[in-house]
Amino acid sequence: MRSETTTLHADLAIIGTGLSGMSAALFAVNRGLSTVLIGSGSPMNFASGLMDLMGVWPSSKEWDDPWAGIARVRKEIPGHPYATISDDSINQAFTELIAFLKVQGLDYRRSARRNVNIITSLGTIKKSYLVPATMWNGMLAFENQSPSLIVDFSGMKLFSACQIASTLSEQWPGLSSVRLEFPNTSHLEEVYPEHLARALDVPENRKRLADLLRPHLKTHAYVGFPAVLGTSAPGETVSELEALLERPVFEIPTPPVSVPGIRLHQALIRGFEKHERLHFVPDMAKKVTSLSGKGFSVTAGNDGRRCHVRSQGVLLCTGRFLGRGLIAERAGIREALLGLPVTQPESRQMWHHSTLFHPKGHPVNRAGILVDPLFRPLMQSSAPYAEQLHAAGSILAHSDWTRMKCGSGVAVATAHAAVTAFDQGM
Template structure:
């Protein structure tokens, strides 16, 4: 099999890169091992939430020099502020074309409400998720928080108690309640099956829409806004938008425990766009090894194609980190298993020193989370001390930063994906 570009990984980075390349007329294949981290994400995307010293970031550009000084190996520091801002804006335009209904701007972070009543910085959030700016109060005053009877992943009173501690919600009057939704009775018999995705799947086929809208309206009482768990609408938010229109209320949905309905919707829409543009998905397959011709990658072999090479002019490594086996930890070292690319080392982390991988405090940022491959400003990957001309990396397989600590995982994914696509398309 021969393609223009082989992309290893079908998550946010791989799909973003694939869409951009297909739009340039490239013929791409994505080797997709299984569920992507996107399926477990909140639906909101972060660009940069804080600096390594713990300082909060409200806008990327004013914080960039501090980031570069504190984390010189961070992908943003390698790529430069102009490239990062340009690609973040390009990704916003891609989302607009896909009608993914995300709100936000790279110019300034907002804060999204979490399912337990916290506020987390975000770059982009679904427009159905309640958000506030850094210094403004929430736009509604009377809020009803409604759970679903028997659904334990969303606790209204816990959310209310925590949310009232935030000054942006101090003016709000809260009430709580639960929806019965008789169509869900069969799921209530087995708590293990009573999850957001299962609820959405069942309501997709057995929903009594008018009765549900009436129940929400009655349970809301005199509230003007209603917070609900994200359980309504598996493929997109059209069902939720319909409920909003039918009730005449300002409805909001909050992601609960993974898998996340909001992340799954985004994954489906991005996958659909890639395939509609002519891209090929090899789902349930995994890249095992690569062959080289000089300093170039010639082909890869996969679990389902161990004898048949998959060849291309260019390759993009977007396989993710440890979660999706893009990186593997052996007893004596951490490695990238397909190309055996060089692993970055930081002041706290050394790939071949097992004792440097973890911090003795469990709650502290763990050094191994900064593991990953080394890239240059074109997102080309380093192997044996040299940057390979036709191998690029995107997303969390890249090292030099802790995405959880800094709140920048989605931003790194899409920025590096679009830089790689631009470099490949311009060759």
């Protein structure tokens, strides 16, 4: 096999293509920085497509107002990534991201100072902050206890309308369910969300679905579907279904790989394509070297397709274990690319509690990289590893995102803060 090697030059090399890396790339190009984005992330990294900001801290306290929660976290967890970012900056980061996604045809909605209650595919209620516009009506229907019908499809896994209606029956008595055979799927052993979403990109299929559903509609004020209502323009699918069914429609989030996660991933990729200041390298970064003069060299890809990037700064958005930013070995946790110090529990015995749902969360989830207020990783000596090496997202220490419900907020806000710091240092 012939090997192909390319060399790129940029102001900033961003490593990692989860939410923090992707939004960092957006913030960087918006600031006029020439940027290389490196990573082989998939829609899996975008989970359900919901974006949380802050929901729980301490474990006994759920916050309706995420900003009040953040204020408490700043006071009580000085090492938390939010501790050195102002509300204004966090808000500005989200505003920039929302505007970008809107241009790509993906609408997200939020309340200024309030978390929203979202029904999950398990029939639980989850607090989130910024949600796909296609899910907004679900929040209204739940809060108003409006009589609603939830629809599911034969052959689809991980989504049962009857489960959701039954689980929520005490809290929401007006909820009922119906199962439909999606057009042209009866011969299939299994029906996948992504295929349904693609089918619903075609207007003809929306009409057929509406025709199948119409006889089941009675006094229902809303209709809820699994999150499969179209791929690239879900807003259009939803409005057309609303017109056909003559009532508001909403989507219910599903576990990854989810259609809203795919939409978010695709919208970001679309936005970066052909961008003059951004080059996207869709491979894992293998090596980062801090050059003795100034700047960095990043190597990505494998023998068949290798890419060298020379950049003035590097932003690590490599994530935790799932993203391969942190590597857990029997002897301890290490950072994958530069061997940066990782703050972590003393021994493996202390990584996890003996119960999965322990209210305090598992200590291993607070392990990670410590940074200074400019989001530069620190050495054991508490000095930055390098002038222009930054880190953002879930690799940062002291943020147990699954328990605090702050994953997307930390990803977006720290990406924004790190890019801003790099830009100002240039």
